[in-house]
Amino acid sequence: MAKADKPASLTIGGESVAPGERRTIELPLSRVFSHVDLNMPVQIVRGRRPGPVLCVSAGVHGDELNGVETIRRLMKQSALGRIRGTLIAVPVVNVFGFLQQTRYLPDRRDLNRSFPGSESGSLAARLANLFMTEVVEHCDYGIDLHTGAIHRTNLPQIRATLDDERTLELARSFGAPVIIDARVRDGSLRAALHARGIPMLLYEAGEALRFDEVSIRAGVRGVISVMRELGMLPKSRSRRRTEPTTALDSSWVRAPDSGIFRSRVRLGARVRKGDTLGTVVSPFGEPEAAITAHLSGIVIGMSQIPLLNEGDAAYHVAQVERPTHVEKAVEAFQDRYTTPASTEGED
Numbered sequence: 001m002a003k004a005d006k007p008a009s010l011t012i013g014g015e016s017v018a019p020g021e022r023r024t025i026e027l028p029l030s031r032v033f034s035h036v037d038l039n040m041p042v043q044i045v046r047g048r049r050p051g052p053v054l055c056v057s058a059g060v061h062g063d064e065l066n067g068v069e070t071i072r073r074l075m076k077q078s079a080l081g082r083i084r085g086t087l088i089a090v091p092v093v094n095v096f097g098f099l100q101q102t103r104y105l106p107d108r109r110d111l112n113r114s115f116p117g118s119e120s121g122s123l124a125a126r127l128a129n130l131f132m133t134e135v136v137e138h139c140d141y142g143i144d145l146h147t148g149a150i151h152r153t154n155l156p157q158i159r160a161t162l163d164d165e166r167t168l169e170l171a172r173s174f175g176a177p178v179i180i181d182a183r184v185r186d187g188s189l190r191a192a193l194h195a196r197g198i199p200m201l202l203y204e205a206g207e208a209l210r211f212d213e214v215s216i217r218a219g220v221r222g223v224i225s226v227m228r229e230l231g232m233l234p235k236s237r238s239r240r241r242t243e244p245t246t247a248l249d250s251s252w253v254r255a256p257d258s259g260i261f262r263s264r265v266r267l268g269a270r271v272r273k274g275d276t277l278g279t280v281v282s283p284f285g286e287p288e289a290a291i292t293a294h295l296s297g298i299v300i301g302m303s304q305i306p307l308l309n310e311g312d313a314a315y316h317v318a319q320v321e322r323p324t325h326v327e328k329a330v331e332a333f334q335d336r337y338t339t340p341a342s343t344e345g346e347d
Contacts, residue, residue, distance in 0.1 A: 010053075010086060012042055012134050020048040027134055029095060029127065032106075038096070042135060043075055043089040051085025052230050053138050056223055057131075058090070058145040060112050060189060062097020062104070063208040067145025070219035079224060085232050088135055094127070101209060103149065113187035116195075132192060141170070141230065142193050142200035143223055147215070148207045151305040152313070155267050155298075155330065156205035156218050161190075162246065167199040172244055173229035174201060174222040177268075177326065177333045178300055178318055179246045201226070207304055214337040245326045247318035250300065255280050255308040257289040262306070265299055265315075268330035270323040272296045277315050280308055295319050298326050 010017045013027045026039035056074065058067025071091040080087065092098045094111045104110055109124035117128025136142070148154040158171045159182040171179045182202070184191035193200040203222060205215030227233045255261070263278040265271060273296045281288040291314050301316030308314060320326050 010044070010046065010138060012044065012088075012138070017044050017046055019046050019050075021046050027130060029130070030123065032096075038099075040090065040093065040095055040130070043071075043091070045075070045080050045083055045087040045089075047083040047085055047232075049084045051083075051232050052140040053086040053088065054227060054230065054232060055088045055090070055135055055139040055142045056145070057093050057135075057142070057189070059092035059094055059098050060144060061110075061146065061208070062092075062094040062099070063101050063150060064103070064145075064147040065209060066147050066206045066212055066215050066219065067203075068092055068098075069211055070145055070216050070223070073216065073220045074223055077220070077224065079227075079233050082234060083227070083232055085230075086138075087227070087232070088139065090131070090135060093131055096123070096127075103208065110187075112189060113185070115187055115189050115192035128189075128192075131189075136193065136196070136198070139193075139198060141226075142189075142198055143226060144189055144200065144202050145219060146202060146204050147210075147212075148204065148301055150208040151303060152301060153207035153212075153267060153304050154204045154316075155300040156203070156215055156333070157300055157318075158244070159190075159202040159204060160200070161194060164199060167201070170199060170226050170229060171201055173225050174203065174244075175225050176203065176205075176218065176222060176244055177330045178298065178320070179244045180250060180300075180318065181246060214334060217337045218333070243329060245320050245322070245329065247297075247300075247320055249295075250297075250316060250318040251295060252301075252313040253277060253291060253293055253315040253317060255289075255291060255310055255312045255314050257287075258309045259283065259289070260306055261303060261308045261314065263302065263314075267299055267302055268327065268334070269299045270297075270327040271299060271317060291315070293317060297323055298330070 029038040114124035114128045117125040157178040162181040206212035259280040276290045278291045297317045297319040300318045
């Protein structure tokens with residue numbers, strides 16, 4: 001069920017958007033030192049009929065590109081012509097990092113540790129405050145799109161606060177193969193929305209500075225599915241949907257030594273405690289050290305660079321109740337989104 005209907009007027013950046021309108025508003029950011037003005041584009045689609053307001057954001061970390069492409073494709077979906085309520089989409093929140101192809105802001109601060117921000121703080125704090133006051137202020141629900149960090153890739157997964165029943169319903173509707181009950185981190189956008197009682201999903205998929213077609217297609221379809229669950233779009237006739245598994249716990253498996261990294265398992269693979277997941281070997285041949293799983297589960301993240309130092313994170317393993325079932329679900333998920341005939345969001 002949707003929350004209480006919002007008033008007819010919606011004002012962002014001093015510009016009003018009426019029901020039935022579709023607009024892009026450029027939110028002014030600060031100038032860079034060369035005195036070039038930067039803006040944050042905010043795309044708004046308002047239905048003629050009332051309903052909830054959903055914010056979909058990406059690029060909070062400037063080098064995480066999958067979400068940028070996901071929103072671009074989302075905004076091309078014909079289904080949006082039948083929307084109830086309002087979709088607010090921000091494809092690049094951290095414009096500064098995006099331009100420099102980096103996770104951080106120019107002062108090396110992490111925007112996703114700077115929320116809710118302030119008007120007079122650091123550049124990160126001011127950007128966070130702008131996003132909160134101009135965008136989040138209007139929202140009933142949120143979806144934030146992320147990838148793994150540089151040289152790390154993530155299996156498509158939803159991270160959310162699952163003790164909230166509505167958030168759990170939305171997480172399941174997204175259709176990612178794995179859901180992680182993740183605590184909120186101080187300063188994160190998810191923590192800021194949680195403090196305001198706004199249900200939010202964080203979608204993790206792929207790696208920084210790379211497009212991953214499966215992750216992008218699944219992201220578009222996932223957002224559309226959540227909009228259907230919220231009553232913003234008509235229900236789908238299709239019954240094809242990945243049944244997600246909620247992870248009981250997750251942990252990183254780290255390199256026991258430094259050297260050349262050779263993986264023996266793929267993303268999404270089922271592993272058992274004690275399995276050799278990969279090896280680290282000296283560039284000169286010897287010695288060779290095994291990277292061994294210390295818990296059973298599914299590989300939901302892994303390093304993509306073949307060079308590791310002792311203690312570096314090599315694999316992220318999620319502990320699940322039925323690993324074999326999840327492995328099959330991951331395979332079905334991959335098949336669904338690698339099929340050439342697969343659509344990008346329409347059911």
